[in-house]
Amino acid sequence: MPDITREEVAHLADLARIDLSDAELDHLAPQLAVILDSIKSISEVAADDVPPTSHALPLTNVFREDVVRPGLTAEQALSGAPQVEQQRFSVPRILGEL
Amino acid sequence: MSDLTRRTAAELADALASGETTSVEVTSAHLDRIAGVDHDLHSFLHVDAEGAISAARESDARRSAGKPASALDGVPIAVKDILTTIGMPTTCGSRILEGWVPPYDATVVSRLKAAGLPILGKTNMDEFAMGSSTEHSAYGPTHNPWDLDRIPGGSGGGSAAAVSSFEAPLAIGTDTGGSIRQPGAVTGTVGVKPTFGGVSRYGLVALANSLDQAGPVARTILDAALLHEVIGGHDPLDSTSIDQPLPPLVEAAREGTRQGAARDLSGLRIGVVKELGGDGYQAGVRARFDESVQLLVDAGASVVEVSCPHFVHALAAYYLILPSEASSNLAKFDAMRYGLRVWPEGIESPSAEEVMRASRDAGFGDEVKRRIILGTYALSSGYYDAYYGQAQKVRTLISRDFDAAFEQADVLVSPTAPTTAFKIGEKVDDPVSMYLNDIATIPANLAGVPGLSLPSGLADEDGLPTGFQILAPAMADDRLYRVGAALEAMLIHAWGGPLLARAPELAQKESVR
Numbered sequence: 001m002p003d004i005t006r007e008e009v010a011h012l013a014d015l016a017r018i019d020l021s022d023a024e025l026d027h028l029a030p031q032l033a034v035i036l037d038s039i040k041s042i043s044e045v046a047a048d049d050v051p052p053t054s055h056a057l058p059l060t061n062v063f064r065e066d067v068v069r070p071g072l073t074a075e076q077a078l079s080g081a082p083q084v085e086q087q088r089f090s091v092p093r094i095l096g097e098l
Numbered sequence: 099m100s101d102l103t104r105r106t107a108a109e110l111a112d113a114l115a116s117g118e119t120t121s122v123e124v125t126s127a128h129l130d131r132i133a134g135v136d137h138d139l140h141s142f143l144h145v146d147a148e149g150a151i152s153a154a155r156e157s158d159a160r161r162s163a164g165k166p167a168s169a170l171d172g173v174p175i176a177v178k179d180i181l182t183t184i185g186m187p188t189t190c191g192s193r194i195l196e197g198w199v200p201p202y203d204a205t206v207v208s209r210l211k212a213a214g215l216p217i218l219g220k221t222n223m224d225e226f227a228m229g230s231s232t233e234h235s236a237y238g239p240t241h242n243p244w245d246l247d248r249i250p251g252g253s254g255g256g257s258a259a260a261v262s263s264f265e266a267p268l269a270i271g272t273d274t275g276g277s278i279r280q281p282g283a284v285t286g287t288v289g290v291k292p293t294f295g296g297v298s299r300y301g302l303v304a305l306a307n308s309l310d311q312a313g314p315v316a317r318t319i320l321d322a323a324l325l326h327e328v329i330g331g332h333d334p335l336d337s338t339s340i341d342q343p344l345p346p347l348v349e350a351a352r353e354g355t356r357q358g359a360a361r362d363l364s365g366l367r368i369g370v371v372k373e374l375g376g377d378g379y380q381a382g383v384r385a386r387f388d389e390s391v392q393l394l395v396d397a398g399a400s401v402v403e404v405s406c407p408h409f410v411h412a413l414a415a416y417y418l419i420l421p422s423e424a425s426s427n428l429a430k431f432d433a434m435r436y437g438l439r440v441w442p443e444g445i446e447s448p449s450a451e452e453v454m455r456a457s458r459d460a461g462f463g464d465e466v467k468r469r470i471i472l473g474t475y476a477l478s479s480g481y482y483d484a485y486y487g488q489a490q491k492v493r494t495l496i497s498r499d500f501d502a503a504f505e506q507a508d509v510l511v512s513p514t515a516p517t518t519a520f521k522i523g524e525k526v527d528d529p530v531s532m533y534l535n536d537i538a539t540i541p542a543n544l545a546g547v548p549g550l551s552l553p554s555g556l557a558d559e560d561g562l563p564t565g566f567q568i569l570a571p572a573m574a575d576d577r578l579y580r581v582g583a584a585l586e587a588m589l590i591h592a593w594g595g596p597l598l599a600r601a602p603e604l605a606q607k608e609s610v611r
Binding site: 008015027031038050051076080082 | 198199200202203294295308334337338340360382408411413414415417418425429432433434435436437438439441443446447449450451452453454455459462464467468470471472474475478485487488489490491492493494495497521527529530533544545546547572
């Protein structure tokens, strides 16, 4: 399995929407390489016929009656918002420059 | 007043029921203790003195009217800062949620309130529960009451330190890979990770949702059982909550105490897990573990060595599954609806995505960034099958190991953590070495089975607490309490008193309240 490079870490941070500075990349990239090295044995453990487990206990779909229940008020839902406008979450522009 | 903080939750409940004391007195005594010692410990991120006293008054009114809400009505508690609380900040130890006050209570919190337990405040933790030392809290580390230069374990170091130092008789922790049990081991307290699905995760800010489980932190097995019965049981708001009644836990703890006092554990089959011990474990940890096993044998339990050959791969599987789930769960901290919003410097009219990147860089600490990036890697195309897919298969193999072991034994036992508390700063920038702290606790999370840690003594080489772990099959949490209480009774008899009586006195600041 390939080692993780500084460029790959920069790309992954980009995918995860985290702006890493050069100093952070210098610090984190070698640590991630060490972590990956310590867990790489995993690829040789399980045979093809072993089924994967996503949850410890079997999951079944859970339904409830479709009845009206009280929920959060708009004020409650907006109470932690960085910016509010007209009872809405106010966010930075989501489209390119107009 | 200090007398009240030294009592167990069960003793406090009795004193409240008999009218010997009031919840306002008990709650005030603990708030005074917090004011006196928390400057050295930093167990708490937020103390709600006003709210706790107000809840205590209501509890006293219920007691006076002869209508207590539960056995623990009026006994105060501390809550890990990863469970949402109306009117109290919930930061998860992260800058990204600094000052956030949730608009809803976690089910665990609403059950505590319904049972009448005044909430003293929110306890410190590794950021988003990622860590084994509480050093990854954005608000500074918690110190171990046994030695202030040492870590209290993690991620729930704040809850363990609070209970260990008599700031609170009870606390809530959460355990994803050992975050209740390992802090219990290194602070000389009791911690229980219930069966996955046994305690609601609603309002528990998710780290790894297939592994996270809230549970009790206490000084005795009985206290943990009393608290477990308050918070446990089915919750329709959590789709992974088990829709079955809890086994009788308090009854099991009381029966275990009787069996321990009578030295009668005949018929009990105990499995010592071969892979969770040996060379990687500190000599003093092994010595105290062996003595505890011998006590169980002397009381008539039969002991077999069991092998769980795939446990050696548990750590690797965990450090793929956890970051993968975490990278997905933490995507919601996007600076749009709540939490920190940072505008990037040098960009005119930044986009939402640029604000998101800057906010997540400023709001997350190193360990969170490491794990998000690792998870993003493990889930990316080309690596998914080799990493995440393999880890899920190993999870199956670990569950099969447990199934086979529980055919030979009623409970499995091991040391809880490989070492006693290490020095603050010693491992903070060496992630792989930090991860090894959870080597004995992680298999239970991967398989969803319940686990308990209780104090087994002090290591000869450093005089610090060691932990004894008990594991049981899913939904057999009662076995943890029965065996744990029996061993606890025998250890306390051997020591001539509880282990915490031997903890050093903390410098008490004059009460400022």
